[in-house]
Amino acid sequence: MIARIKQIEGSRWSQQLRVWHVPDIDENRIRFKLALVADTLPSDEGIIQIEKFKQWLRSRRYSESTIVTYSEALKSFFVFYNSKAIAEITNEDVIIYNNEYILKNGLSSSYQNQIVNAIKLYFKTCRDTKIEVDKIHRPKREKVLPNVLSKEEVFKIIDVTENLKHKTLLALIYSSGLRISEALAMKPQDIDSIRMLIHIKNAKGNKDRYTLLSEKVLVMMREYYSVYKPKEYLFEGQYGGQYSSRSAQVVLQEAAQKAGIVKHISLHTLRHSFATHLLESGTDLRFIQDLLGHSSPKTTMIYTHVSSTSLKKIKNPFDL
The missing domain is CATH 1.10.150.130 (Tyrosine recombinase, N-terminal domain)
Incomplete structure (x- = not known):
């Protein structure tokens, strides 16, 4: 198939997306039985x-x-x-x-x-x-629960990630409950190592908030900073500017595969896991809401359905 794709004029391999692609012209759309450009x-x-x-x-x-x-x-x-x-x-x-x-x-x-x-x-x-x-009526929303990793699975993913930049990025997203866009937009001056907080600026809904800074992750970040010396953003691409969210997703998928994690996960799964683990350790739901930057407590309440703490207290009748 690759040999056939190479014969198409203008075909290219994308290192970032890790796919072959061809020019979006009518000739190729006819070849692959797609709607013509004008129809799209x-x-x-x-x-x-x-x-x-x-x-x-x-x-x-x-x-x-x-x-x-x-x-x-x-x-x-x-x-x-x-x-x-x-x-x-x-x-x-x-x-x-x-x-x-x-x-x-x-x-x-x-x-x-x-x-x-x-x-x-x-x-x-x-x-x-x-x-x-x-x-105009809205559709009835599907009540889908988020996938959540155990603490052991999270640390296994971080441990098998050898690249210091990648390891620090994954550790920061989990330990602070960040959206990937927030992590990639972060600048070194947003890290408050004295108060052990991270200032998230212009997040979803144009809101600022503070979230937790892990002591162990701070040590990792200092080592990372001394090696990479980012100029503007905390995590930068090879030629400067914000690090690519697509590249970050690839980093996680490769780490998860290496760690033997078979669950379907994304970078947002680390944020879900952060919230769930806080809830399981007894953190008040209102504090979790503030740390995540949720406007409504209803959004945060979803983690009560994936937390295993309450379920573990129930004795299974089969075991009796």
């Missing part, structure tokens, strides 16, 4: 409206990651209706889109919810519309 783009009107929507989101100080998420979600909706004037789109069209695109392609309820968020936000800013925003 919104109408000219849609492109203009998406750009206006981005400007509106920026004026409301939404984060760039949220702007990308919402504009891509709106683009998906406009591509589906690229032959229909936006002013003519109705609530019935939203239902048809959900059935004929979201459900037909087996897409998740969380993705559908992103689409609904984008549609509702966009049409709130749109004067000439037949859409009744308040009558």
